[in-house]
Amino acid sequence: MIRPSFYLLLSALAASSLAQDTSGCGKAQTFAGLTRRFTVTSSNVQRNFSVHLPRNYDANNQYPTILGFHGAGGVGLYFEADTRFSSTRWSDGRILVYPDGIDGVWATGIGGNSTTPLDEDLQFVSDLLDNLRSNFCIDSTRIYATGISNGGGIINRIACSPTVGANFAAFAPVAGAYTGFIRFGNATCQPYKTPIPIISFHGGNDTIVPYTGRTGAVATPDIMDWLNEWAERNRCGNATEETINGTVHHYTWDCDGIEKAMEHWKEDDMGHCWPSRSPNFSQLASGLLPTEIEGNDLIVEFFERWDVEDRGTGEQPSATETGGTLTSTESSSPSGTSEAPSQSTTGDGGSAAGRVAGSMGMVVFGMTIAMFGGWIIALV
Ligand SMILES: *[C@@H]1O[C@H](CO)[C@@H](O)[C@H](O)[C@H]1NC(C)=O
Ligand SMILES: *[C@@H]1O[C@H](CO)[C@@H](O)[C@H](O)[C@H]1NC(C)=O
Ligand SMILES: *[C@@H]1O[C@H](CO)[C@@H](O)[C@H](O)[C@H]1NC(C)=O
Ligand SMILES: *[C@@H]1O[C@H](CO)[C@@H](O)[C@H](O)[C@H]1NC(C)=O
Ligand SMILES: *[C@@H]1O[C@H](CO)[C@@H](O)[C@H](O)[C@H]1NC(C)=O
Ligand SMILES: *[C@@H]1O[C@H](CO)[C@@H](O)[C@H](O)[C@H]1NC(C)=O
Ligand SMILES: CC(=O)N[C@H]1CO[C@H](CO)[C@@H](O)[C@@H]1O
Secondary structure: OOHHHHHHHHHHHHHHHHOOOOOOOOOOOOOEOOEEEEEEEEOOEEEEEEEEEOOOOOOOOOEEEEEEEOOOOOOHHHHHHHHOOOOHHHHOOOEEEEEOOEOOEOOOOOOOOOOOOHHHHHHHHHHHHHHHHHHOOEEEEEEEEEEEOHHHHHHHHHHOOOOHHHHOOEEEEEOOOOOOOOOOOOOOOOOOOOOOOEEEEEEOOOOOOOOOOEOOOOOEOOHHHHHHHHHHHOOEOOOEEEEEOOOEEEEEEEEOOEEEEEEEEEEOOOOOOOOOOOOOHHHHHOOOOOOOOOHHHHHHHHHOOOOOOOOOOOOOOOOOOOOOOOOOOOOEOOOOOOEOOOOOOEOOOHHHOOOOOOOOHHHHHHHHHHHHOOOOOOOO
């Protein structure tokens, strides 16, 4: 097999050239525990982003870094308020970065409202990372991306890029609008390593980016098709499904000998929103209630398992348990056209989901309403 060594070589090259830029280490910062706005010029455009530093930021400590991509019609600050990733529960020991799309939209490679070419947004992500590395003490082996809706669409494109994607250890799209990845679509996908670790979330009651896909000018794929394509690229076995309380479905895949390199959470009654056990803005905006799972906890726990340089560490690694342990029961997919993950065990599985110690929630929520109350969340 030539592929594994090719990917290992690519990833080794990427890691060795990128991991060494620690020029931002040692530079004192004055906004530990706070969020500050910055700009960087990319493709001759002044692009905006905000950075949240952990409390007690130590300029000589290399931090894991999470980039959070907002949905269409938003800005980074909105994503920050909605997900609350900057609260200490999740930002302790991590740098959070919230970039802005141009005119509220990420280029996901097709038309619609985004006139920015995909290459320019990918270049922006690359320029942003260079800027971050030269100003903050970033651990380049532990950079991650999450995002909602159109923000999920752009991180899917990043994951598919052999160059920009090689900066990221793992991905976490929520309610992703994977435009260009409809069945038999023409989007290209050349990930830098196998497997690309992905944890994804999608509501079964999402009317904006429906689970079974959307047709029209900005078509999105059936989520099961999208998952199956990634499972193929990642050389995964069949999925294992665990159903919690009858309505929450947790799928996991072992991929290329790595345990649980892909995870997917489908919550039947969840709409187009961020999964959180406390009420949040995107939930209220879609007239929905808190969900049963806490997305931030699941995302952060997943990210902690991966770095850029190696192929990852499976959960509870065990030499005898890699590969070949998946069950395989046929079940029908939502669309009836794709191969669905199998149904197997049930269990509580709730241990991975945590609780929100939501103290700043209402403050942030009030600010969010004040800042964005007039907006229609046109989540593409
Ligand atoms: C960046 O922010 C400035 C000031 O708010 C704004 O004028 C500009 O349009 C923003 N740039 C982009 C590309 O959104
Ligand atoms: C473009 O955005 C407008 C509102 O900003 C929305 O009404 C329209 O549906 C969007 N078009 C596409 C193709 O997404
Ligand atoms: C891919 O499909 C989109 C949407 O149908 C189209 O606009 C685009 O031109 C196609 N690209 C290529 C390279 O065929
Ligand atoms: C689905 O969402 C709509 C609002 O968009 C809500 O009225 C309905 O109750 C939801 N259905 C379920 C099963 O949660
Ligand atoms: C995966 O599922 C398919 C179809 O259900 C089955 O034919 C195949 O044997 C399964 N593979 C494994 C490794 O269980
Ligand atoms: C399942 O339902 C029970 C009872 O409503 C609840 O206490 C528990 O938190 C739920 N589990 C999950 C994972 O949502
Ligand atoms: C702004 C806001 O209200 N955010 C809510 C969304 O999600 C978090 C948890 O991630 C809730 O605790 C917040 O209240």
